[in-house]
Amino acid sequence: MPLKKSAIAPPVTADPETITTAAATPSKSTKSAKSAKPVSTSNPISIANAVWDSYVTSTPQRTKLVDVFMGFLVVTGILQFVYCVIAGNYPFNAFLAGFSATVGQFVLTASLRMQLHTANKAEFPEVSPERAFADFIFGSLILHVFCTNFIN
Amino acid sequence: MATFEAFLKHESTRNLRSLLKVVILITIAAAAVASRLFSVIRFESIIHEFDPWFNFRATKYLVKHGFYDFWDWFDDRTWHPLGRVTGGTLYPGLMATSGVIYHVLRFLRLPVDIRNICVLLAPAFSGLTAFATYLFTKELKDESAGLLAAAFIGIAPGYISRSVAGSYDNEAIAIFLLMFTFYLWIKALKLGSAFWGALCAMFYFYMVAAWGGYVFITNMIPLHAFVLILMGRYSPRLYVGYSSWYALGTLASMQIPFVGFLPIRSSEHMAALGVFGLIQIVAFVEFVRAQIPSKQFQTLLKVFVVFVFVVSSTTLVGLTYSGVIAPWSGRFYSLWDTGYAKIHIPIIASVSEHQPTAWPAFFFDLEMLIWLFPAGVYMCFDKLHDEHVFVIIYGIMASYFAGVMVRLMLTLTPCVCVASAVALSSIFDTYLTIKSPKPPVPGEKETPEVPAADTTTAPPSAPKRRVLNAAKGEVVGIYSITSKILVVGSFTFYLFLFVQHCTWVTSNAYSSPSVVLASRLPDGSQHIIDDYREAYYWLRKNTPEDAKIMSWWDYGYQIGGMADRTTLVDNNTWNNTHIATVGKAMSCSEEISYPILRKHDVDYVLVIFGGLLGYSGDDMNKFLWMVRIAEGIWPDEVKERNFFTARGEYKVDDQATDTMKNSLMYKMSYYNYNKLFPAGQATDRVRGSKLPAQGPVLNTLEEAFTSENWIVRIYKVKDLDNLGRDHASAKAFEVGKKKPKKAMKKGPRSLRIL
Incomplete structure (x- = not known):
């Protein structure tokens, strides 16, 4: 588990291009599958396609980068969970620490993304982009301090 | 008038206003601390009640051994012979806080005794609570409401009850943390x-x-x-x-x-x-x-x-x-179903602070705030931003919980203070403006017709009227100066009354350490009854370091803290069976109890007896809980019914049942008691009954110590007889030697019944 946690940050900054296709696609497909389930109308696939298209066209490049990171975190989290289910949760502390690290980081990144999103400007009158990033760093620091303490 | 308005609103006076705010807040904090010092002034700087004694002991351990040892602390001086993993079964926040304060003060070259830090921690944090409440209320309405709320929480008896100087309990810092966490949440x-x-x-x-x-x-x-x-x-x-x-x-x-x-x-x-x-x-x-x-x-x-x-x-x-x-854990079930604990977990039901709240207690603890509270909640509905929703939910939940459990009055108090401050400050906002609005001139302003009626209505209903109107139309203000004076005057009067009430309640009801009792002599002077400390000190000085003391669990922490001796059970109550064992030993006859005592290495047994003084919180009154808890584990050997008379009464006099008279608790309480009185005159002043002329006989225990007012009685468990006889015959033999004829006849006969 500790390996995975420390491996969270580097890949994205190092090699964003390859992961974009690798990580983003599966997460998208799960999303469309989820949202399509209760849709009894004729064409869930076309709706999903429309969502995807509008996402690709309307999202700025930097936000996409953030999304890739989030997708990566989701994958890491799922991997840890699957490992825990298959191989047992013996050092439960370690599993929890690793899993909370991914969940917490995901949530913080999502918050950052929301605060940076231009459409949400009115919602956050007092949060400038710099402030949002500072918040993000502060939250992540606390998160990882607790994780390292908890991991044993 | 215009200058006053300008003073409140204008930019140029902002510095002055913030200075005023700081001064007011500091004054409020000072008042909050001062009103909690009654107990120190009346009695002395001493740790109160039961749980604080454990916290105090743990803090001393922390300060002495350092944080890591504290974390790994296994305490073999409680719950003999099981011990307790103390470091892993407590909330360390309180001890850590005092520890940090202690070290900071020492670093500043201010060597303050750890006891004084512990005693004064709760008042100090109450000042911080007032500040946190100010911040919280400020988010809801404005600064004036915040200051009112701070003043309310500073002196509200509902909070003081758990934070007087010396009540060194978790709640002392927890209410501050509660309010501050809520403030940060609203802010986030x-x-x-x-x-x-x-x-x-x-x-x-x-x-x-x-x-x-x-x-x-x-x-x-x-x-x-x-x-x-x-x-x-x-x-x-x-x-x-x-x-x-x-x-x-x-x-x-x-x-x-x-x-x-x-x-x-x-x-x-x-x-x-x-x-x-x-x-x-x-x-x-x-x-x-x-x-x-x-x-x-x-x-x-x-x-x-x-x-x-x-x-x-x-x-x-x-x-x-x-x-x-x-x-859900048992304590939570008992929040939803108030009868649950009584049936399934008598040990939770037996704690007095887990009882449902009596209605007068609300007024006693909150006075005028309790009737301002609904008005404040209504005002929250009026605005209904996200943070107002929070206060409404908080109010509803906390009111319910406070109704179910006495101790949860504590969580209700901050909410009530906030809501009432909002209500009261709205009233003052409306009625304290000296400038009256201009009478309605057609065409200039659209005015509802009701405000004219406001001037004639009685003061208490007037504020409510205004609020209802506010919901309908534009706020105009109050025309008549008379109604302003009436309303503001009456509320000022209420505020004075509130302060009076709070001070009175604090000084009379909540400042007793319960370790030291106070009474009044006929001439009106105060008399301190210090039996507890007398007895604990006796234990500390006269028993071996590793002596094991058995008592009911209420006194476990105090024995550990004051007498520094090993106890069998204490207020932690983590092991119900162990407590039931003590309950069984107390409620069975000597023949059954003695082996239990021997098996648990008990050297001394301590009971609290208030019969002489009329002290009602004694063990005979708690006895039924011991019986019930023991019955929960050994339903065949201990039966509650047998302790009641045929008519279902709980009696200790001549009509008491044999089970009752033979129980160890009864014997220890009344042993030798009749010798204090002329023959046949022995009375129990708590239960108001005459005791049997013949006092109980104890074979396996001997009286070791009885405190001045007989509140604490300590018995030594006898060792096995040197000649291998059982204790009853040994005692009979001794008695027989002293009084040849009469006692010889009497002794064995009464013992055979045992």
Whole structure:
């Protein structure tokens, strides 16, 4: 588990291009599958396609980068969970620490993304982009301090 | 008048106003601290009651041995012979706080005794609570309401009851943390800032470390978020605030060994997790919705949200039944079903602070605030921003809990103070403006017709009237100077009355340390009854270092703290069976009890007896709980029914049943008691009954010490007889030697009954 946690940050900054296709696609497909389930109308696939298209066209490049990171975190989290289910949760502390690290980081990144999103400007009158990033760093620091303490 | 207005609003006086605010806040904090010092002035700087003695002892251990040893502390001087993993079964926040203060003061070259830090910690934190309440109320309304709320919480008896100097308990710092965490949560929600959310999580962590009542926060914040979502008020701010709080706060709370994995395992914490999941889904749906603005799609997404919610809550219930998630703990069941504890967990029901609240207690603890509280809640409905929703939910939940359990009055008090401050400050906002509005001139302003009626109505109904009007139309103000004077005058009077009441309650009801009792002599002077400390000190000086003392669990912490001797059970009550064993030893006859005492290495038995003085909190009055708890484990050997007379009465006089008269507790309480009185005149002043002329006979114990007013009686457990006889015959033999004829006849006969 500790390996995975420390491996969270580097890949994205190092090699964003390859992961974009690798990580983003599966997460998208799960999303469309989820949202399509209760849709009894004729064409869930076309709706999903429309969502995807509008996402690709309307999202700025930097936000996409953030999304890739989030997708990566989701994958890491799922991997840890699957490992825990298959191989047992013996050092439960370690599993929890690793899993909370991914969940917490995901949530913080999502918050950052929301605060940076231009459409949400009115919602956050007092949060400038710099402030949002500072918040993000502060939250992540606390998160990882607790994780390292908890991991044993 | 205009200058006054200008003073309040104008930029140029801002510095002066903030200076005034600081001065007022400091004064409030000073008043809060001062009114909690009654107990120190009346008695002395001493730790109060029961639990604080343990906290005090733990703090001393922490200061002496350092934090790591404290963390690993295994205490073999309690729960003999089991011991207690103290470091892993306590909330270390309180001790850590005092420890830090102690070291900081020493670093500043101010060597303050740790006892004084512990005694004065609660008053000091009450000042901080006033400040936190000010901040919280400021977010709701404005600064003047904040100052009022700070003043209220500073002197409200509902909070003072748990924070007088010397009541060194977890609640002492927990209420400050509660209010401050709530303030940070409101702030995080308002600004949508992960920074405030993270701060909120930090203080939540501190709260988890300090008090078991943190579960209240764990459920209040999710409930608030959930209600906001249901009201259709989901916003990215809510997502940011809640997610950052939950993700960090939960991880942080798991660092406390006593809490451990509970946040993901027990039902009390599941609401927070569920709302966390829900808010992720809602956020995702909102995200998708922003991509496609199709009406039909939106409704379908809502259906999807509801579907996921239902599925996840069913899984939750399923997991609970299958045992993966621990079900609600007993204390929580007793919150919903007030009769639950009495039937299933007598040990919880036996604690007096777990009893339902009597109605007068609300007025006693909150006085005028209790009738201002609904008005304040109404005002919150009037504005109904996100933070007002919070106060409304808090008010409803806390009122319910305060009605169920006396000790939860403590969580209600801050909310009541906040809401009443909002109400009162609205009243003053309206009635304290000296400038009257201009009489309605047609065409100039649209005026409702009612304000004219305001001038004639009686003062108490007037404020309410105005609020109702405010909901309807534009606020005009008050025309008549008379009604202004009347309303402001009467409320000022109420405020004075409130201060009077608070001071009176604090000095009379809440400042007794209960370790030291006070009484009045006929001439009116105060007389201190110090039996407890006398007896504990006797134990400390006259018994071997490793002597084991058996007493009912109420006195375990005090014996550990004051006498420094090993106890069998204490107020931690983690092992019901062990407590039941002590209960059995107390309620059975000597023949059965003696082997129990021997097996548990008991050297001394301590009982509290108030019969001579009329002290009603003694062991004979608690006796039925011992019997009940013992009966829960050994239903065949201890039966509650046998302790009542045929007519179902609890008697200690001639009519007492044989089971009662032979029980160890009865014997220890009344042993030799009749020798104080002329023959046949022995009376028990608590239960108001005449005792049998023949006092009880003790064979296996001997009286070791009885305090001045007979409140504490200590018995030594006799060793096995040198000649191998049982104690009854040995005693009979001795008695026989002293009094040849008469006693010889009497002794054995009465003993055979035993």
